[in-house]
Amino acid sequence: MNFEPTIISFLCNWCSYTGADLAGTARMKYAPNIRIIRLMCSGRVDPTFVLESFKKGADGVLICGCHPGDCHYHEGNYKCLRRYHFLKKYITQLGIEPERLHLEWISASEGKQFAELINSFTETIRELGPSKIKNVIETYT
Amino acid sequence: MEEIRIGVYVCWCGTNISKMVDVEDVAREIETLPYVVVARDYKYMCSDPGQDLIINDIKKHKLNRIVVSACSPRIHELTFRKALENAGLNPYMFEMANIREHVSWVHTSREDATKKAKALVAGAVSRVRWHNSLDKRFVEINPATLIIGGGISGISAALEIADSGKQVYLIEKTGQLGGFAAKIDLSSPFMYSAPQMINPKIDKIFKHPQITVFLNTQVEEMSGYYGNFTTKIKTEEDHEVELKFGNIILAIGLSTFDPSVIENYKYGKIPDVITSLEFEQYLISGKILRKDGSVPKNVAIIHCVGSRNSNYHDYCSRLCCKNALKYSNLIRAAIPDANIFELYSDMRAMGDGCEELYSATSRKNVMFLMFDQKNGMPDIREASSDDNCKMVIEMDEKLSGERVEIPADLVILMVAIEAQKEAKKLAQAIGISMCGNQFFIERHPKLDPVATTTDGVYIVGSCQAPKGIPHSVAQARAATARILARINVGHVEVEAATAKVNEDICCGCQTCISICPYSAISLDEEKQVSVVNEVLCKGCGTCCSACPNGAIRAQHFTDTQILSQIDGLLEKSLQLQEGLL
Numbered sequence: 001m002n003f004e005p006t007i008i009s010f011l012c013n014w015c016s017y018t019g020a021d022l023a024g025t026a027r028m029k030y031a032p033n034i035r036i037i038r039l040m041c042s043g044r045v046d047p048t049f050v051l052e053s054f055k056k057g058a059d060g061v062l063i064c065g066c067h068p069g070d071c072h073y074h075e076g077n078y079k080c081l082r083r084y085h086f087l088k089k090y091i092t093q094l095g096i097e098p099e100r101l102h103l104e105w106i107s108a109s110e111g112k113q114f115a116e117l118i119n120s121f122t123e124t125i126r127e128l129g130p131s132k133i134k135n136v137i138e139t140y141t
Numbered sequence: 142m143e144e145i146r147i148g149v150y151v152c153w154c155g156t157n158i159s160k161m162v163d164v165e166d167v168a169r170e171i172e173t174l175p176y177v178v179v180a181r182d183y184k185y186m187c188s189d190p191g192q193d194l195i196i197n198d199i200k201k202h203k204l205n206r207i208v209v210s211a212c213s214p215r216i217h218e219l220t221f222r223k224a225l226e227n228a229g230l231n232p233y234m235f236e237m238a239n240i241r242e243h244v245s246w247v248h249t250s251r252e253d254a255t256k257k258a259k260a261l262v263a264g265a266v267s268r269v270r271w272h273n274s275l276d277k278r279f280v281e282i283n284p285a286t287l288i289i290g291g292g293i294s295g296i297s298a299a300l301e302i303a304d305s306g307k308q309v310y311l312i313e314k315t316g317q318l319g320g321f322a323a324k325i326d327l328s329s330p331f332m333y334s335a336p337q338m339i340n341p342k343i344d345k346i347f348k349h350p351q352i353t354v355f356l357n358t359q360v361e362e363m364s365g366y367y368g369n370f371t372t373k374i375k376t377e378e379d380h381e382v383e384l385k386f387g388n389i390i391l392a393i394g395l396s397t398f399d400p401s402v403i404e405n406y407k408y409g410k411i412p413d414v415i416t417s418l419e420f421e422q423y424l425i426s427g428k429i430l431r432k433d434g435s436v437p438k439n440v441a442i443i444h445c446v447g448s449r450n451s452n453y454h455d456y457c458s459r460l461c462c463k464n465a466l467k468y469s470n471l472i473r474a475a476i477p478d479a480n481i482f483e484l485y486s487d488m489r490a491m492g493d494g495c496e497e498l499y500s501a502t503s504r505k506n507v508m509f510l511m512f513d514q515k516n517g518m519p520d521i522r523e524a525s526s527d528d529n530c531k532m533v534i535e536m537d538e539k540l541s542g543e544r545v546e547i548p549a550d551l552v553i554l555m556v557a558i559e560a561q562k563e564a565k566k567l568a569q570a571i572g573i574s575m576c577g578n579q580f581f582i583e584r585h586p587k588l589d590p591v592a593t594t595t596d597g598v599y600i601v602g603s604c605q606a607p608k609g610i611p612h613s614v615a616q617a618r619a620a621t622a623r624i625l626a627r628i629n630v631g632h633v634e635v636e637a638a639t640a641k642v643n644e645d646i647c648c649g650c651q652t653c654i655s656i657c658p659y660s661a662i663s664l665d666e667e668k669q670v671s672v673v674n675e676v677l678c679k680g681c682g683t684c685c686s687a688c689p690n691g692a693i694r695a696q697h698f699t700d701t702q703i704l705s706q707i708d709g710l711l712e713k714s715l716q717l718q719e720g721l722l
Contacts, residue, residue, distance in 0.1 A: 004718065006711065006714045006715065006718065008707060008710065008711070013215075014574065014594050015574060017213075017215070018215060018574075018594070020242065020243060021213045021215060021239075021242040021243075023242075023247060024213070024241065024242030024243060024246040024247050025242060025246070027246050027247070028247060029247055029248065029249055030247055030248075032244075032248045032250065032253040032254060032256075032257050035257070035260055035261065035264065035710045035711075035714060036239070036243055036261075037264070037703065037706055037707065037710070038214065038239075039682065039698060039703070040638075040680055040681055040682055040695075040698060041681040041682060041683060043681055043682065043683035043686065044681065044682030044683060044685065044686055044695060044698055045686060046685070046686040046700060046703070047686075048700065048704070049703055049704070049707065052704050052707050052708075053707050053711070056707060056708060056711040056712070057711050057714075057715050058707075058711060066574075069569050070568075070569065070574065070575075072572055072574075072594065072595070072681075073572075073658050073659075073679060073681035073683065074572070074658040075658050076658065076681050076683045079656060079683050079686070079687070083686070107574065107575075107577075108574045108576075108582055108594070109574070109575070109576040109577050109582060110577070115247070
């Protein structure tokens with residue numbers, strides 16, 4: 001049986017979630033591995049959300065926000081960007097491949113880009129194989 | 142502690158969801174989850190009987206949390222929140238799982254789609270358990286309206302609002318009102334005189350006691366929120382003025398494509414190749430003449446210049462075909478023996494009276510020649526001295542399949558309609574979204590076509606997409622109806638899901654104060670803790686994620702709620718995956 005990854009995705013309400021809705025309205029097809037969680041702003045993505053996702057068994061985490069300059073709350077996406085760089089280093093130290101976490105800007109009109117992103121990110125995670133961190137945590141706790 | 146009792150409703154959406162998701166299976170499986178008292182599936186949850194199903198269950202089963210698994214919450218979250226209210230439940234005790242836009246419409250395997258739907262609903266169930274009641278909050282609405290753009294859309298909206306006795310601030314970046322409609326002579330297809338339509342309205346605007354007009358003025362920044370916006374503008378006389386208003390209408394209109402980038406057309410190189418906008422000036426002056434003063438014997442009109450071509454704009458500019466037909470008629474009337482050629486790539490004269498204009502034009506000895514946007518596009522060159530014309534246009538005629546040469550003395554390029562250059566800056570200043578072509582994007586393309594994702598901000602006319610006068614006026618009046626209805630109520634509901642500080646945990650480090658984009662947080666000097674101003678807070682939650690102590694709660698998006706959603710999603714996903722092995 002081929003490995004099918006489980007991916008958690010945090011989308012901001014105003015741009016990216018709407019972009020994902022547009023992909024649906026336009027009946028674009030993409031891989032079914034993604035599980036979307038809606039937040040008002042990518043600035044709300046608390047580092048613990050990402051860590052908890054990996055801890056509970058996610059093989060990949062995808063964060064999407066508005067393009068720079070387009071944030072509904074002016075600058076939440078920049079706050080998210082800073083936390084993203086921090087998280088990339090942090091998860092690497094924990095033994096999670098940094099490629100398992102990805103940030104992308106998706107606007108409300110980029111349904112096509114969203115669908116393509118889900119396919120390419122799913123493929124990246126599929127190639128990486130299952131995340132081992134959940135088992136590691138279970139072994140040592 | 143009250144007992145948690147959750148009701149789950151899985152929508153078929155006709156066949157939209159049920160075709161790809163086994164909704165009955167989803168409901169059956171979700172009913173086994175902890176705290177779930179009832180789980181049902183139904184054809185259309187958003188319909189009245191669907192909502193009644195929820196309302197009756199709330200009463201019958203004493204439910205205190207509801208999950209609806211259906212379309213996007215961006216479409217029906219408010220519908221269901223109202224249903225909860227009708228049943229006497231706080232509207233925030235509700236969560237939606239999007240299994241249409243994010244599942245049934247985008248996946249191709251019924252098995253995968255059903256599994257994903259189960260996981261999403263499980264996540265919502267796990268989250269809703271931790272929901273709290275939130276109180277609705279209202280602020281008074283400022284009855285004044287700011288309108289940016291003084292074209293036909295802005296003018297129509299301004300008069301409509303001002304005539305009801307409310308204040309309007311009308312801002313126009315140029316030195317005169319009228320916009321594009323003031324630059325044309327006759328409007329297609331019914332040939333009404335545009336100045337006759339628009340000039341009396343402009344007079345009325347300037348005389349209206351409820352309208353203040355600012356010419357040569359641009360809006361650079363905007364602060365505040367729905368019901369109470371503020372902007373500072375610099376007037377013509379260089380005075381700084383602060384304006385306060387409750388709603389904003391964006392009516393900044395359109396701009397036109399610069400055809401000099403299409404080399405084939407030699408615009409800017411051959412003087413008698415002109416744009417449709419320049420030709421309107423010829424018509425207003427009453428003379429159709431070449432630059433050397435002679436009367437053109439051969440006139441060619443080229444369609445889709447910059448439109449419907451992947452090198453420039455993919456979209457159809459919508460107005461050019463009917464305007465080109467108008468030109469043929471006017472040229473035929475002015476120069477009865479002229480040879481008139483319409484070079485088109487598809488005739489799209491749709492709308493009231495346009496098809497009739499097309500057939501009337503085709504009976505007036507106008508030659509229609511079709512070209513392909515990819516191969517054999519028209520190519521204009523200056524004629525040699527033996528030719529009996531000034532220019533020659535060579536193209537592959539699509540219907541006959543032949544390469545043809547067309548004589549021309551005057552060439553009119555039907556240039557594409559583009560968004561205004563300043564649209565992006567304005568969108569960022571006000572906080573609304575744009576589509577890929579720099580037009581403003583509406584809240585919902587079908588159900589909410591003049592509102593934007595920012596409450597209190599409306600878009601009307603061609604700044605949303607190319608459109609003619611009747612549609613622009615209709616949109617302007619639609620927006621004013623929305624605004625006047627709101628002003629009539631007197632107050633607006635503002636975000637209830639704001640941030641809240643737990644004073645017992647806050648250490649007064651002020652990290653939140655430095656990152657709040659709305660300056661909504663301040664320090665209580667006495668207690669040395671942060672305090673959130675609920676009127677200014679918009680509930681983005683950035684402060685909550687930055688607080689090192691976890692002292693700030695982003696209400697309705699709390700850590701517990703999101704972490705539980707993650708738990709629910711993953712637990713169900715992994716269970717289903719393992720079940721397969």
